[in-house]
Every structure is written in structure tokens, then in C-alpha cells.
Amino acid sequence: MTRITTDTGQIGAGGGDDLNPQVADGGKRHSGSLGRREFLLTAAGGLGLAALAGVTEELVGPSGNSQLASMSVPEQVATHQWAMVIDLRYCNGCKLCTAGCQAAHYLHQDQTWIRVFTMRNAAGDTYHMPRPCMMCEDPPCVPVCPVSANFRTDEGLVLVDQSRCIGTRICMNSCPYEARYFNWTSPLAVARQPFPQEPEWPVPQVEGTVGKCIFCAAMLPSGQLPECVTRCPMGVLYLGDLEADVAVNGIGNTVKLSEFIADNDGVKFKESYGTHPRVFYIPGHGQDLEADADAT
């Protein structure tokens, strides 16, 4: 991955008029008879990405995890633009996403890279709101680092190079989403890992440095979904690709990203901060993410 600090990725322009009605009509979760491969090809056609003829079938790994289709694309559209959609209508607060993330990254219990808040709305009702790193397009955590340990990849992932981090924690103060965690103690003992210790897979964490959600960056090139997405039994969490205008959850649903967000009144969290998050929330039940209070 190339490391850069700015990006202008946007949701795709739409298209794909011949989509299955269940997809086109309101961006429903279930894509019906249109398979993921067909959906990807259709969505790609709507975007004029003829090169996506190289899209391959969805992969299913040896662990049985759902995997995002890998794409063979030419140089000019070589990058993905990663995003996430969180469908609050279906979150039951089970926190299996948090547990799966912590197990995969050998995190202490107080390090909730994806944290599930219990929120209270104006009517006094509660709901659950998972909060990963927002992978901000204008991340305030990046420029404040005095040693440039934070960086943004050309695929829109904000990562931490723990070999550079000197633990000032100034980035933690700058994050409006409180998505960063300091490693006060030694990391948990780690079994043999599938990837080397690097910003895309910072396992084990390094004492005295800052860590956070990475969208399981090392897994994405091989088509695997982030651990939280795979672990969610409700299909709340979707990994999205703004470039291909598609999003996939862990229970087999594929949606056209731009329509799914638009048709379900998707919102971003704390947009007023100007961070331009790449995580989209679907409230569904009238939740006001800006006004509702944390109930826990």
C-alpha cells in the first residue's frame, strides 16, 4: 500500500438500472436472486468500469469466513476505496464484533477497537451503536503526530506505524470519536500470526504506543472481510468499496453501496467536525446520532 495523507474518494455515481428490483427498490439488505458476482458486474457496468470483467467469484476461505470478491483491475483503477456501513436497525448489542476483533488482534479487554455503545434517544429508548475507526478522509489524528507515525493509505485506511510511535498520545486527544487506545502494558502473548507485525496487522501491539481499528487491513488484499464484519451474526456491519460501489456483510448480503445509503437515509457521525468519515450509519428507527446520549 502506498502511504499518502489526502484523498477525495466519493461514493459512486450510481447507475445499474437493470439491478434486481429488491436491490434497486429501497436498497434492501437482501440482494435476492442477483448473486454477488452478478451484482458486482452490474454495479461495475453502471460505473463504466468495463475492466471489472475480471471480477472473480466470491471466495470462501478455509475458516468458512465470508470473503469479499477479489477483483482483477487494470492499473488506472487499481485501488479500492474502503468504507464501512453500519446498519443500526439490526444491532442487538451482543458485542461479538468487539470480541472477535480483540481475539484476532490479541487486545486487552479495555481495548475496544470496535466499541458498542448503548445509546438513549429522546424518547428514552435505548439502541446499540458500534463504533470502529471512522477512517476519516481528513483525519485530525494524522497531522498532529510529531514523528509522522500516523498515515493514510491510497485506499483510504488510516493506520499507525508503531515502530515510529513515541507515545505522546496527542493523536488520541485529536480524535473526536475516541477511537484510539494507548498500550499501557505489555501485549498479550501471541500465537503464530498469518501476517508480519506491521501497520496493516499490528499484532502484537507495542507497549507505550497507540493502537486502533485497522479494518483488518492485511486481510483485505486476499479478499477477506474484517473480523468484526465476519463475526456479526446480524449482518449489521458491511465492508464497502467506494470505487466499486458495493458493500458486503458477513451473512451473505451484497448491496449497491450508494443506493443502500441513499435509500435508507444513511448518515455520518459527527460530520460537523469536518473529518469526512468513511463509516456510514443507517439509523432506521429515527436515531439522532448527534443528539442522542451515551447510556452506558
Ligand code: SF4
Ligand atoms: S476516527 Fe479517529 S483515529 Fe480514526 S481516522 Fe478519524 S480521527 Fe483518526
Ligand code: SF4
Ligand atoms: S456483533 Fe453485530 S449485532 Fe452484535 S454488537 Fe456487534 S454489530 Fe451489533
